[in-house]
Amino acid sequence: MKISIINQAYCKTEAISQIRDQYNTEGYVVLDNFFRPDIFEFISKQFKILSDDQKKFDYHSDIDDTYRKLSTINGSTILNKSPLLKEIYDDMQLRHWLESITKSKLIDCNKDLWGVINIHEGNNCIHGWHTDKEATILNLMIDENVSSASLGGCLRLVPDWYSIKKKNFTLNNSELYNLIETNRHVHEIYLKASQVIIFKGDVVLHSVSKMREENNKRVTLLYAWDDVNSSKTVPNDVAIALYGS
Ligand SMILES: O=C(O)CCC(=O)C(=O)O
Ligand SMILES: [Fe+2]
Numbered sequence: 001m002k003i004s005i006i007n008q009a010y011c012k013t014e015a016i017s018q019i020r021d022q023y024n025t026e027g028y029v030v031l032d033n034f035f036r037p038d039i040f041e042f043i044s045k046q047f048k049i050l051s052d053d054q055k056k057f058d059y060h061s062d063i064d065d066t067y068r069k070l071s072t073i074n075g076s077t078i079l080n081k082s083p084l085l086k087e088i089y090d091d092m093q094l095r096h097w098l099e100s101i102t103k104s105k106l107i108d109c110n111k112d113l114w115g116v117i118n119i120h121e122g123n124n125c126i127h128g129w130h131t132d133k134e135a136t137i138l139n140l141m142i143d144e145n146v147s148s149a150s151l152g153g154c155l156r157l158v159p160d161w162y163s164i165k166k167k168n169f170t171l172n173n174s175e176l177y178n179l180i181e182t183n184r185h186v187h188e189i190y191l192k193a194s195q196v197i198i199f200k201g202d203v204v205l206h207s208v209s210k211m212r213e214e215n216n217k218r219v220t221l222l223y224a225w226d227d228v229n230s231s232k233t234v235p236n237d238v239a240i241a242l243y244g245s
Contacts, residue, residue: 027159028199066128075112127208132201135227161205
């Protein structure tokens with residue numbers, strides 16, 4: 001029998017149904033030690049091997065009207081230099097577990113868009129409001145020194161973004177961004193190293209808050225899946241840009 005890469009505590013029927021409920025009502029779920037400790041350690045080591053391959057990524061999204069300024073290691077580089085990180089993505093048990101949580105049939109993303117490593121370093125990085133093209137995102141915090149609320153670098157989420165947009169259809173995106181701040185629609189998640197957040201990438205508006213100090217950093221591994229039933233409204237080139245290819 002193949003040993004699960006997921007922490008066994010999350011594979012029990014009761015845990016699965018609790019996580020499923022939370023994911024489907026909130027649009028996201030945060031899990032401590034989601035991967036087995038040796039798998040997490042392995043992923044951290046792989047990042048060290050890959051870290052010289054990070055590239056600066058400076059981008060304005062016309063669709064979201066926001067900026068992104070960070071470093072990334074894209075899917076094709078990861079695949080070439082650290083194929084085992086792709087094997088974790090391809091793990092069938094992980095896929096089935098995610099399908100039972102999301103209640104959907106998940107499929108691989110096109111080409112190199114299955115995964116990316118994001119590196120935010122210093123206080124000049126920007127990661128503005130956006131939704132992803134992909135239905136389900138698994139975001140693992142590999143390393144950080146910003147898990148206390150005063151330092152920034154948190155993941156900010158607006159689960160009911162589309163209903164807010166619908167209700168306020170006369171407003172443009174920047175006006176909507178102001179509205180979500182003043183009306184307190186934003187959930188702030190300070191992920192600690194080894195924590196995972198799984199969220200509805202194409203539904204939940206999200207951004208990363210600016211870090212405060214020069215020595216602040218956060219490194220995340222993102223895996224993305226499409227839902228076989230979701231209709232695509234966003235063109236592929238947006239996602240290519242998002243994923244640093
Ligand atoms: O780095 C993160 O925590 C999230 C980044 C993100 O949303 C993205 O790259 O699309
Ligand atoms: Fe994103």
